[in-house]
Amino acid sequence: MGNDSPIAHEVMQQFQVSYSYPVIFTCDVFDATNPTLANLLRDSNCTSSRIFPVIDTNVSERHPNWWQHLTHYMTHHQVGTLLPPLSFPGGEAAKQSTEQIEQFYQIVADQCIDRHSVVLAIGGGAMLDAVGYAAATAHRGIRMIRMPTTVLAQNDAGVGVKNGINFRGRKNFVGTFAPPMAVLNDFRFLDTLLARDQRAGIAEAAKVALIRDKVFFNKLLSQRFQLARFESEPMQYMIRRCAELHLQHIASSGDPFENGSARPLDFGHWAAHKMEELSQHQLRHGEAVAIGIALDALYSQRSGMLDQGDLQNILVLLTDLGFRLNDKILTSLNVEQALQEFREHLGGNLCITLLRGIGNAVEVNHIDINLMQECVDSLSKQDLKIGESRSIA
Ligand SMILES: NC(=O)c1ccc[n+]([C@@H]2O[C@H](COP(=O)([O-])OP(=O)(O)OC[C@H]3O[C@@H](n4cnc5c(N)ncnc54)[C@H](O)[C@@H]3O)[C@@H](O)[C@H]2O)c1
Ligand SMILES: [Zn+2]
Numbered sequence: 001m002g003n004d005s006p007i008a009h010e011v012m013q014q015f016q017v018s019y020s021y022p023v024i025f026t027c028d029v030f031d032a033t034n035p036t037l038a039n040l041l042r043d044s045n046c047t048s049s050r051i052f053p054v055i056d057t058n059v060s061e062r063h064p065n066w067w068q069h070l071t072h073y074m075t076h077h078q079v080g081t082l083l084p085p086l087s088f089p090g091g092e093a094a095k096q097s098t099e100q101i102e103q104f105y106q107i108v109a110d111q112c113i114d115r116h117s118v119v120l121a122i123g124g125g126a127m128l129d130a131v132g133y134a135a136a137t138a139h140r141g142i143r144m145i146r147m148p149t150t151v152l153a154q155n156d157a158g159v160g161v162k163n164g165i166n167f168r169g170r171k172n173f174v175g176t177f178a179p180p181m182a183v184l185n186d187f188r189f190l191d192t193l194l195a196r197d198q199r200a201g202i203a204e205a206a207k208v209a210l211i212r213d214k215v216f217f218n219k220l221l222s223q224r225f226q227l228a229r230f231e232s233e234p235m236q237y238m239i240r241r242c243a244e245l246h247l248q249h250i251a252s253s254g255d256p257f258e259n260g261s262a263r264p265l266d267f268g269h270w271a272a273h274k275m276e277e278l279s280q281h282q283l284r285h286g287e288a289v290a291i292g293i294a295l296d297a298l299y300s301q302r303s304g305m306l307d308q309g310d311l312q313n314i315l316v317l318l319t320d321l322g323f324r325l326n327d328k329i330l331t332s333l334n335v336e337q338a339l340q341e342f343r344e345h346l347g348g349n350l351c352i353t354l355l356r357g358i359g360n361a362v363e364v365n366h367i368d369i370n371l372m373q374e375c376v377d378s379l380s381k382q383d384l385k386i387g388e389s390r391s392i393a
Pocket of ligand 1: 051056057059060062089090091092095123124125126127129149150151152153156157158160162164172189191192193194197201202250279285286287
């Protein structure tokens with residue numbers, strides 16, 4: 001072979017795609033006097049698009065007039081062509097099987113829904129994850145407007161760029177990164193949530209405050225009793241600020257599609273994901289996250305990074321919000337296995353977010369299994385002395 005025979009020939013392909021989508025907070029989105037949805041469809045050149053509504057069964061049950069209101073709204077504003085709605089199971093059941101994903105694909109085929117159509121998905125975080133996955137994969141991506149109807153979906157799950165379903169019990173094993181066309185958060189939907197679902201979403205606000213924003217943490221702490229009663233003003237502020245911090249992180253971390261191993265927004269989540277699986281999803285995601293936060297805060301303190309006073313404030317906040325931090329599921333948690341599965345999910349090195357202070361996160365690549373196990377045992381036995389020695393900011 002001569003010198004001019006290359007071993008490899010490379011052509012560098014390079015292009016950039018930028019994304020932007022609005023996250024809008026409103027009330028009574030299907031009231032004809034509320035122009036938000038109509039403006040959104042007009043601004044996105046969707047006035048003649050086919051609109052495919054998919055709704056969480058528990059939302060349609062508790063808001064039985066939603067379809068009547070939506071049809072009236074679309075006729076009134078003359079935007080888009082409404083297709084018959086699909087009812088989608090709510091809660092983790094939405095993510096547990098591919099049956100309903102196939103049903104979605106079938107309707108897309110039967111109704112000639114194409115990439116110029118819009119899926120209008122209305123529901124909790126689990127259902128939005130599953131419908132988001134179905135929409136992102138049908139025709140390699142149909143545009144989707146998310147309309148989150150739980151606290152956690154409005155302040156976290158519904159505002160980001162990820163979707164997914166579970167595979168043989170493993171959380172979010174299958175999924176894609178697919179930014180939505182827009183997110184419409186209608187606070188009115190929250191009125192019909194169970195108390196445990198109102199509360200569960202507050203855990204994600206505590207999480208993001210702890211890793212990013214001390215002022216927000218102190219506000220949550222000082223308003224914890226109003227939040228525990230789900231008073232609308234502090235709840236709405238909590239949801240907006242939490243969503244904003246999640247959005248800021250996605251836009252400014254330099255890693256919106258999570259190619260690196262660091263996942264600060266997954267603070268408390270390595271244990272949370274495993275506990276959700278172990279409880280067979282009896283534990284809500286947010287309830288598991290609250291326990292996961294307490295555990296990693298305790299570990300941060302016992303490994304010398306976090307002050308005792310800060311730890312106390314974190315435990316006081318979570319406890320007074322009404323979370324049960326000593327859930328019996330902790331006794332089934334295999335620390336080593338859960339960390340190993342989390343590492344596989346990250347797709348690289350183990351990278352766990354811990355705390356140096358409130359609002360001050362640090363990434364570590366090693367966890368002392370024995371120390372973590374001691375923390376699990378202490379938390380499950382609740383020998384943490386939350387109470388008289390409370391340190392309140
Ligand atoms: N994609 C992401 O970035 C991301 C981020 C965080 C969490 N998640 C996922 O989100 C899921 C949790 O979401 P969630 O906390 O919203 O819970 P959920 O979707 O399981 O909803 C909880 C329950 O409330 C019902 N519900 C929803 N809206 C209602 C309403 N307005 N009134 C009455 N009932 C209503 C649901 O049908 C369900 O039974 C988990 O699967 C988690 O993995 C995803
Ligand atoms: Zn979460």
